[in-house]
Amino acid sequence: MPNKIEIIKGKCTGCGLCIKSCPFGAIMLVDRDEPLGKIKKIAVIDVLKCNFCGACVEACKKYGAIIIEKEQVEDTLKKIYADYKGVWVYAEQRNNEISPVVYELLNEGGVLAEKLKVELSAVFIGHNIEQSAQELIYHGANKVYVIDDILFKDFQDDPYSEILARLVKEEKPEIVLFGASNIGRSFASRVAAKIKAGLTADCTGLDICPDTKNLLQTRPAFGGNIMATILTPQHRPQMSTVRHKVFKKAQRDTSRKGEIVRKKFDLTGIKNRTKFIEFVRDTSARVNLAEADIIVSGGRGLGKPEGFKLIEEFAGVIGGAVGASRAAVDSGWIPYSHQVGQTGRTVAPKIYIACGISGQIQHLVGMVSSDIIVAINRDKEAPMMKIASFALEGDLYEVIPCIINELKSA
Amino acid sequence: MNIIVCIKQVPATTNVQIDDKTCTLKREGVESIINPFDEYAVEEGVRLKEKLGGKVTVISMGPPQAESALRETLSRGADEAVLVTDRAFAGADTLATSYTLAMAIRTVGQFDLIICGKQASDGDTAQVGPGIAEALDIAHVSYVRKIEQTTNKLDNPADNCMRVERMMEDGYDIVEVPLPALITVVKDINTPRLPSLKGMMAAKKAQIPHWNAEKINADKSRIGLSGSPTWVKKIFYPPPRKGGDMLSGEPQELAKKLVDKLRELKVI
Numbered sequence: 001m002p003n004k005i006e007i008i009k010g011k012c013t014g015c016g017l018c019i020k021s022c023p024f025g026a027i028m029l030v031d032r033d034e035p036l037g038k039i040k041k042i043a044v045i046d047v048l049k050c051n052f053c054g055a056c057v058e059a060c061k062k063y064g065a066i067i068i069e070k071e072q073v074e075d076t077l078k079k080i081y082a083d084y085k086g087v088w089v090y091a092e093q094r095n096n097e098i099s100p101v102v103y104e105l106l107n108e109g110g111v112l113a114e115k116l117k118v119e120l121s122a123v124f125i126g127h128n129i130e131q132s133a134q135e136l137i138y139h140g141a142n143k144v145y146v147i148d149d150i151l152f153k154d155f156q157d158d159p160y161s162e163i164l165a166r167l168v169k170e171e172k173p174e175i176v177l178f179g180a181s182n183i184g185r186s187f188a189s190r191v192a193a194k195i196k197a198g199l200t201a202d203c204t205g206l207d208i209c210p211d212t213k214n215l216l217q218t219r220p221a222f223g224g225n226i227m228a229t230i231l232t233p234q235h236r237p238q239m240s241t242v243r244h245k246v247f248k249k250a251q252r253d254t255s256r257k258g259e260i261v262r263k264k265f266d267l268t269g270i271k272n273r274t275k276f277i278e279f280v281r282d283t284s285a286r287v288n289l290a291e292a293d294i295i296v297s298g299g300r301g302l303g304k305p306e307g308f309k310l311i312e313e314f315a316g317v318i319g320g321a322v323g324a325s326r327a328a329v330d331s332g333w334i335p336y337s338h339q340v341g342q343t344g345r346t347v348a349p350k351i352y353i354a355c356g357i358s359g360q361i362q363h364l365v366g367m368v369s370s371d372i373i374v375a376i377n378r379d380k381e382a383p384m385m386k387i388a389s390f391a392l393e394g395d396l397y398e399v400i401p402c403i404i405n406e407l408k409s410a
Numbered sequence: 411m412n413i414i415v416c417i418k419q420v421p422a423t424t425n426v427q428i429d430d431k432t433c434t435l436k437r438e439g440v441e442s443i444i445n446p447f448d449e450y451a452v453e454e455g456v457r458l459k460e461k462l463g464g465k466v467t468v469i470s471m472g473p474p475q476a477e478s479a480l481r482e483t484l485s486r487g488a489d490e491a492v493l494v495t496d497r498a499f500a501g502a503d504t505l506a507t508s509y510t511l512a513m514a515i516r517t518v519g520q521f522d523l524i525i526c527g528k529q530a531s532d533g534d535t536a537q538v539g540p541g542i543a544e545a546l547d548i549a550h551v552s553y554v555r556k557i558e559q560t561t562n563k564l565d566n567p568a569d570n571c572m573r574v575e576r577m578m579e580d581g582y583d584i585v586e587v588p589l590p591a592l593i594t595v596v597k598d599i600n601t602p603r604l605p606s607l608k609g610m611m612a613a614k615k616a617q618i619p620h621w622n623a624e625k626i627n628a629d630k631s632r633i634g635l636s637g638s639p640t641w642v643k644k645i646f647y648p649p650p651r652k653g654g655d656m657l658s659g660e661p662q663e664l665a666k667k668l669v670d671k672l673r674e675l676k677v678i
Contacts, residue, residue, distance in 0.1 A: 016431075019431065021644075022433075023641050023642050023643050023644065024641075051635060051641065053641065055643070154583075155583075157540070157549070157550060157551070158549060161544075181579060182552065182553050182577065182578055182579060183578075185536045185537070185552070186550075186553070189536070189537040189539070189541050190540045190544045192504075192505060192537070192541070193540070193544035196505065197639060198505065198639030199504065199505070199537060199640070200640055201533075201535035201537055202535070216643070220534070221533055222421075222424040222425075222532055222534075223424035223531065223534065224424075225426060225647075225648075226426060226428070226435070226645055226647065226648075227645065227646050228642050228644070229643045229645075229646075230641065230643065231640065231641050231643045232640050233641065234639065235639035273588050274549050274585050274586065274587045274588075276583060276584075277583075277586060278584050279578070279581060279582070279584075280582050280584065281581040282580055282581040282582075288580045289579070290579050291579070318678060335598075336596070336597060337577065343446055344597070346534075351672070351678070361424070365424055371677075372677060373654075380658075387653055388654060389654035390655050390657060390668055391653070391654070391655065392657050392664045393656065394658075394661055395661070399661045399664050401661075402661045402662050402666075403665040403668060406665045406666055406668075
């Protein structure tokens with residue numbers, strides 16, 4: 001039996017709720033051939049666009065005007081899904097240092113696992129990493145899969161994605177979370193393509209749908225001007241990369257117990273096409289914008305490259321990283337790795353301090369979700385001053401030294 | 411060196427509106443441009459060609475009007491362009507898009523390097539580049555900020571490789587990748603040139619073929635909505651950001667007010 005969806009003419013009130021609920025734009029209102037009392041409109045469904053997801057049926061609960069009959073595939077799918085259990089967090093590490101976003105994922109992953117009443121596991125890939133696996137348990141993992149081999153000493157997309165794909169196929173988790181770091185976004189895409197799973201990028205909100213138990217993934221698009229909630233209803237696992245600093249870190253609790261599972265795979269013939277040569281640390285200090293709680297950024301208003309000396313001093317005293325607007329980067333005052341905004345990095349620290357940055361939309365989209373925004377600018381009409389939590393009207397070369405003194409004085 | 415560059419046409423502004431009636435994005439009347447990151451990809455392809463010889467073919471998947479974006483890349487030095495367009499592609503997520511572009515690349519034929527921008531400014535996913543590489547079973551390096559060296563000898567293609575710098579959060583990795591490969595590039599890699607007059611003339615006259623699902627031999631179950639595991643359930647505006655306190659006064663005063671406020675909030 002093929003899928004069927006139908007509008008019951010006698011029940012449709014022409015309210016249009018179903019239209020808003022339809023993810024595929026498959027429903028519209030048209031004039032009724034014969035009005036039903038005062039009701040002149042009726043909803044019609046374009047079956048070519050319809051994906052039979054049932055969102056409209058849900059929206060029309062009150063009137064019950066839409067009925068859907070799905071083919072048996074749905075039940076078969078449910079049986080397949082039943083094999084997929086548990087929430088996984090990919091525990092990103094470099095040089096045996098666990099990336100801070102992992103602890104945030106363990107916290108949020110724990111919340112999801114609780115809602116689903118399943119286990120929370122971490123996947124830890126690297127070389128000579130086992131001594132750190134316990135840390136993941138202290139932060140909430142019930143189980144840690146450790147894959148330890150010289151092959152995984154440095155991050156490379158080929159072997160990392162291949163081994164994770166194998167582990168997913170073998171263990172069948174229902175959800176896999178990655179940090180939306182350069183590493184996470186690069187190789188999660190490759191894993192998803194390998195196993196043909198759905199992957200949602202750069203999520204800022206995660207939840208479980210109480211009815212379907214699907215993962216609801218909310219993420220910004222169009223540089224944060226639009227938010228979208230994404231579902232992976234017919235595939236498992238559901239995979240997401242998650243933005244840094246959105247979720248709180250899990251508390252470390254050394255009384256937590258968990259299981260460490262050493263996974264052995266036959267690694268002969270595993271692809272490893274790229275060759276890692278070396279890592280070169282950014283010598284311009286204070287650059288890790290993704291992990292920073294406080295960012296001090298400089299823009300065109302600095303007027304000269306030396307201005308960043310003051311910004312760096314400010315960042316040093318307040319304990320933050322140094323950011324920059326595109327104008328400052330394009331003027332050659334500071335390397336691109338510091339650029340915040342549409343063509344740079346997106347950040348969401350606790351405090352973002354914009355010094356001499358007017359706040360063009362391309363910059364705002366990269367930092368507007370910061371908790372507190374401080375703007376220092378001579379022009380109180382600048383867009384940044386309008387959205388700032390605290391807008392300081394003044395010459396930054398006069399104001400910043402005073403702030404530094406004030407910070408040092410306590 | 412045969413280079414393929416993948417581009418996307420995106421709205422010129424990220425300040426897009428939601429249509430109240432259909433709850434989808436308003437597309438009409440919004441000017442379109444080449445995704446800003448893809449301009450660096452096109453430029454890098456053209457520079458490599460100028461240095462090593464060969465050809466740059468630009469591919470885009472999109473509606474028929476995306477042809478204008480392709481034409482623009484021709485005015486900036488690309489040699490050929492192909493538009494992959496079919497109503498059956500509509501609703502594709504990153505997995506279906508990666509597959510579709512990979513099939514189109516197979517149809518183009520032999521290549522040494524594929525270049526993509528690091529992400530598109532509308533979807534912001536950064537997933538399609540690595541997805542294409544996986545679908546073609548070639549190596550990829552994301553977030554490339556510099557190509558240090560390219561070895562591309564016709565007599566010994568098995569040894570051909572590239573040494574690139576991959577941007578990380580706190581520095582960069584130096585990575586060697588064998589060709590053929592795919593890289594995604596960040597803004598740091600170059601400064602795109604403006605269209606040349608000669609380029610514009612050539613672009614105007616160029617024939618840009620349109621390829622549909624059949625032409626690229628696409629499996630119907632892997633394209634468009636049916637090939638997309640992820641669905642957009644709803645879109646909405648984020649809560650608007652309200653302004654806060656405007657502080658004015660002498661620098662000393664301003665500094666004290668700010669630091670007091672931040673201490674009050676216990677954030678420093």
